[in-house]
Amino acid sequence: MDEPPRSARPQAVLFACELNSVRSPMAAGLFRQLAGSGVYVGSAGVRKGELDLFAVSVLDEIGIDIARHKPMTFEELEDWEGLNFDLIVTLSPGAHHKALEITRALAVEIEYWPTPDPTASEGTREQRLDAYREVRDQLMRRIKERFEWRPGGNE
DSSP: OOOOOOOSSOSEEEEEESSSSSHHHHHHHHHHHHHGGGSEEEEEESSOOOOOHHHHHHHHTTTOOOTTOOOOBHHHHHHHHOOOOSEEEEOSHHHHHHHHHHTTTSOOEEEEOOOOOGGGOOSSHHHHHHHHHHHHHHHHHHHHHHTTOBTTBOO
């Protein structure tokens, strides 16, 4: 059976990681800023953690506010609004396996973007923030590349 064509501009995108507290909320915030209101974006985790204040801080540095993000699991998301996404982008191995497991019977595209966990960084506050900035910038590059956004406009 042929694979469905890879959609450059899906209508609904879910970003997923382990705790829905760092990587996936950062990716969703970045995507939301680039996509505007034309695409629905969500985020979820294998387990529910607490929103990481370093993640909030490094997105705030570039004018993105994720401070009101409420971490949720795949199951909570499914119960609350369903898994009606065209694309699920997983950022950790655990999230990738979970996404494959819960979408077996759904027509959804799943992509795995290995993304380091900045919470493992050590050092001064500034050194730790730098690890989060690296993840933020990596996610921004990957989103722009994957969804073909160029400087000067999204169209």
